[in-house]
Amino acid sequence: MNWYREISPTEKRTLWGCFAGWALDAIDAQLFSLVIPTLIATWGIAKGQAGLIGAVTLVGGALGGLLAGVLSDRVGRVRALQITVIWFSLFTFLCAFAQNYEQLLVLKALQGLGFGGEWTAGSVLLAETMRARHRGKAMGIVQSAWGFGWGAAVLLYTVVFSYVSPEWAWRVLFAIGVIPAGLVLYLRRGIVEPPREARAAGGPTLGPAQQAGTLSILAGIFHPSVLRQTVVGGLIGLGAHGGYHAVTTWLPTYLKTERHLSVLGTGGYLSVVIVSFIIGCFLSAWLQDRIGRRWNVIFFALASAITVNLYALLPISDTAMLFLSFPLGLFSAGIPATMGALFNELYPQGVRGTGVGFCYNFGRIVSAVFPFLVGHMGNSMPLGTALGIDAGIAYGLVVVAALFLPRPQTQVAPTATPQRV
Template sequence: MRWYEEISRAEKRALWSCFAGWGLDGVDTQLFSLVIPTLLATWGIGKGQAGLIGGATLVAGALGGLLAGALSDRIGRVRALQITVIWFSLFTFLSAFAQNFEQLLVLKALQGLGFGGEWTAGAVLLSETINARHRGKAMGIVQSAWGFGWAGAVILYTVVFSWVSPEWAWRVLFAAGVLPALLVIYLRRNVEEPARDRSHANGIRDKQGSVRTAASIFHPSIIRTTVVGALIGLGAHGGYHAITTWLPTYLKTERHLSVLDTGGYLAVVIVAFILGCFLSAWLQDRIGRRRNVILFAICCAVTVNMYVFLPIGDTAMLILSFPLGFFAAGIPATLGALFNELYPQAIRGTGVGFCYNFGRIVSATFPVLIGHMSNSMPLGAALGIDAGIAYGLVVLAALLLPEPTRKRTTGPAVVVSETPVPTSK
């Protein structure tokens, strides 16, 4: 941790505020998956309805990421982060008072807007605050907060359900979701807004010299970066959602493995996720963002296909769950630094939000594709092929991308006019 001693107090404050925000998001989000059985029994809703709530939250999260990215370019990173944390906390809290399925669906969707926005605003804030030599390590550590939040959700769920009856326990858990709002107090007092570079009006200019903002990510000079970045996001999320949606079903229904229902399996996956983020954090500052993404994508594709094509039992599956969680964590732990270093500061929030969240939205097609493919082939084969396509897309897109320049991301903005545009002194 010598690098940690080298960063300033302001950098440390930004690091731990983003870590806390993402970790608390992880707690609140994972709690829903844990209380689904209780909601099924208490309200008598179907699994399809429960899945609709989860899906609506994810789609809203992607939209929230897009909006928060553009908002952070307009009002600043810290203020955008404060708004998303308050929004997320408020609607998590209100979810505790839902009286029926329809109310919970709406409230969880609104919660998702803040959930997705928090990642984008926090990632841009951190990238512009941390020294370029340590940016990858900082971003990877913040990504690991999701694993700690996941573990915290399991512990909180166990404690509350041990003391409170199930019909009230889930409400207590959602009500506790208001606690992340306290982070806003810390942000207001201790985290500084990154310096804004005002060269060329801090934006991308067209031939007439007028400044363009959100639409600039599709400007001819930068659209290739935006398209390639979006494809990386699509492949990364597509592979992840393919695994999390269909792998448990495959292992239970076709392999008849029981270890999935044990706490040991969950513990292995969580620990693997955290350690994968740590390694990715260290490695991407050593070998570069692009090579790191490619390495972890290839390892994910190989591990998934080992799962579905090798004849494994409970013990082997438990062992393989570690590399699966480990390698799956390495890609998102890299995306924050990778996407941030692709864009000039004026449109960075918009660019990062688009690349990351476009993939989240469109990646919903991958689980659907597996379902259709499984009508004409074994589910395991469909899963292996689909995951291979998703992670292969990550590799191919990353190969089309030059290695981002690791400089302070408050550097000069990009000017795309044919002649230099004079700036006022």
């Protein structure tokens, strides 16, 4: 932790402010998956209807990420982060008062806008505040906050459902979601907007015509000087999200229905996945500042593809699956923990937020094709084979795209030192 003693108080406050925001974001996001059985029983809705709520939340999150990127380029990083935190806290709280399925569907879609926007705004803020030689470590630590938030959501769910009847417990959980709004008070007092010169550095410089106006900012990420970054970054986001969503969507079904394994429903399995995800973020945080963003992404993509295929193709028992869930969670965390630093270092100040928002959220939207392909291919071949092929294609796309990453010409922050991509 010598690096932590080197960074300034401003860097530390920004690090932990973004960490808290992402952890609280994760709590709000994970609570819905935990209360799905209760909603089905209480309101008598179908599983497909519950799945639609999850889907519109993800789509809203992707759109929110894109909008927050543009907003951060227009009004500043801290203000954009404040707006997104207040937004997702407010609509999470309002979910507690939904009287029917239709109301909850709309409220979750609106919540998703803030949920997706918080990562984009916080990622750009932290990248511009943190010095380059420690930027990867800081980004990886913030990404690990998702695992801590996930674990906290499980604990909250356990406590609330132990003392409150189910028909009210889910409302209590959503009402607790207003707590992150208090983080805005800290953001307003403890975190400062990076100076303009910090945002003006990094990557090729766009002219004033490309930096003025919202539409110009959107068009700016396709300007010839950064077009390669946008294409390559978008493909990395697509492959990373595609592999992740294919695995999380179909692996439990495959192991339960075709392998007839029961450990998936145990707390032990969930604990291993959460802990391994957190460790994977820390490993990626340390590694990417040593070997560079490019090779870190390639390593974790290859490791993820291999691990998924071991799951899908090898004879496996409950015990073996429990042990393999550790490297699966660990390697799957490595790419998301790298994307924050990687995407930020590809763009200049004028379009950095927009570029980061696009690369990350373009992948989230289009990656829906990968889970669909697994199901479609599973009609004509074993589901495990389809999953292995699909994950191999998705993570292979990450590897190929990473090989075409350009090297940054200058740095994001004025305190930065040369950083390998």
